[in-house]
Amino acid sequence: DSGVTQTPKHLITATGQRVTLRCSPRSGDLSVYWYQQSLDQGLQFLIQYYNGEERAKGNILERFSAQQFPDLHSELNLSSLELGDSALYFCASSVDRGAQYFGPGTRLLVL
Amino acid sequence: KNQVEQSPQSLIILEGKNCTLQCNYTVSPFSNLRWYKQDTGRGPVSLTIMTFSENTKSNGRYTATLDADTKQSSLHITASQLSDSASYICVVSEAGGSYIPTFGRGTSLIVHP
Numbered sequence: 414d415s416g417v418t419q420t421p422k423h424l425i426t427a428t429g430q431r432v433t434l435r436c437s438p439r440s441g442d443l444s445v446y447w448y449q450q451s452l453d454q455g456l457q458f459l460i461q462y463y464n465g466e467e468r469a470k471g472n473i474l475e476r477f478s479a480q481q482f483p484d485l486h487s488e489l490n491l492s493s494l495e496l497g498d499s500a501l502y503f504c505a506s507s508v509d510r511g512a513q514y515f516g517p518g519t520r521l522l523v524l
Numbered sequence: 525k526n527q528v529e530q531s532p533q534s535l536i537i538l539e540g541k542n543c544t545l546q547c548n549y550t551v552s553p554f555s556n557l558r559w560y561k562q563d564t565g566r567g568p569v570s571l572t573i574m575t576f577s578e579n580t581k582s583n584g585r586y587t588a589t590l591d592a593d594t595k596q597s598s599l600h601i602t603a604s605q606l607s608d609s610a611s612y613i614c615v616v617s618e619a620g621g622s623y624i625p626t627f628g629r630g631t632s633l634i635v636h637p
Contacts, residue, residue, distance in 0.1 A: 415567065455629035456568070456613065469624050503567050510617075512558070515567030 416440065417516035419504050425522045431492040434519045438485055438506030444468070445487040446513060447479055451500035462487055463509070494523045526551040528616050530628035538636055541604055545631045547597040547614035555619035559588050559599045562611045562630070571599070571612075604635045 416439035426432055438445050447459040449472075458471035462481035473479075476494075481487045491498060499522050505513040528549045537543050549557070556575045560568035572581045572588040574597070581588050585602045601608055614628040 415569070417567075456627040458625050458627065471624060501565075505567070510555075512570040512573055515569070517567055518565075520565075 415514040415516060417504060417506050417514050419502075419516035419519050421519060422517065423520050423522075425524065426494060427524055428494055428496060430494050430523075431490065432494065432521065434489040434491070434502050434504075434521075436487045436489070436504030436506075436516060438487070438504075439514055442506035442508055442514070443485065444507045444509060444513075445481055445485070446505040446507075447473075447487070447489050448503040448505065448515075449500050450503060450518075451497075456503070459489070491521070496523050499523045526616070526618060526624075526626040528614055528626045528628035530612075530614050530631050532631060533629075534632040534634070536634045536636060537604055539604060539606055543601050543604060543633065545599045545601075545612050545614075545633070547599070547616075547628055549595050549597070549614070549616040549626070549628075551595075551616040551618050551626050553619040554592060554595075555617040557588075557590055557597050557617075558615045559586070559597075560613040560615060562613060564610070568613055601633075604633075606635050606637060609633060609635045 418437045443464045446461045449457045459473040461469040479489045501518045503518045505515045507513045531546045558573045559571040562568040574590045587600045590597045611630040613630040
């Protein structure tokens with residue numbers, strides 16, 4: 414158990430819909446990262462937050478957005494969902510630039 | 525463009541044997557390199573992290589090496605066990621004000637009894 418929690422574990426929705434994925438980092442970790450992992454792409458870095466502020470942005474689509482709240486939990490919002498958005502979404506946390514601890518992931522299926 | 529290439533793509537070995545996984549990168553400027561182990565359907569778990577000045581780092585039966593001049597790293601697994609069956613991912617971070625990691629696509633290792 415990494416100490417990072419993600420909800421929900423599984424999510425099935427339809428194209429065009431909007432979903433919110435939630436992540437709670439390890440106690441004391443200020444950085445939260447979001448990743449997408451699909452079968453043919455491997456792990457793709459989406460975005461990082463540090464203590465509530467966006468720090469780095471990767472290959473995140475404009476339909477996706479994220480935020481980190483004052484209690485340091487983070488949410489990833491995916492809108493206008495497409496079939497290709499089906500993937501595992503991981504959240505990770507770290508103290509700063511140290512080792513990242515990954516959550517168990519949310520498996521999203523868009524039908 | 526920053527890239528991380530891993531080889532082989534997949535590997536099958538017998539229990540008890542050793543194996544070495546390779547990682548080549550073009551990330552610049554270099555900050556650090558991490559190896560992760562990812563069991564199917566689960567989040568990656570960090571095995572080792574190395575900075576520019578570190579050549580070798582061990583974590584139990586896992587030993588990672590780094591050659592920053594040739595931009596190559598390897599992960600050596602000694603006396604493999606069935607539980608080593610997983611995907612091993614090399615991740616290289618860029619130095620600078622922001623943190624932007626580049627992930628390799630991983631090596632899928634299967635250990636047979």
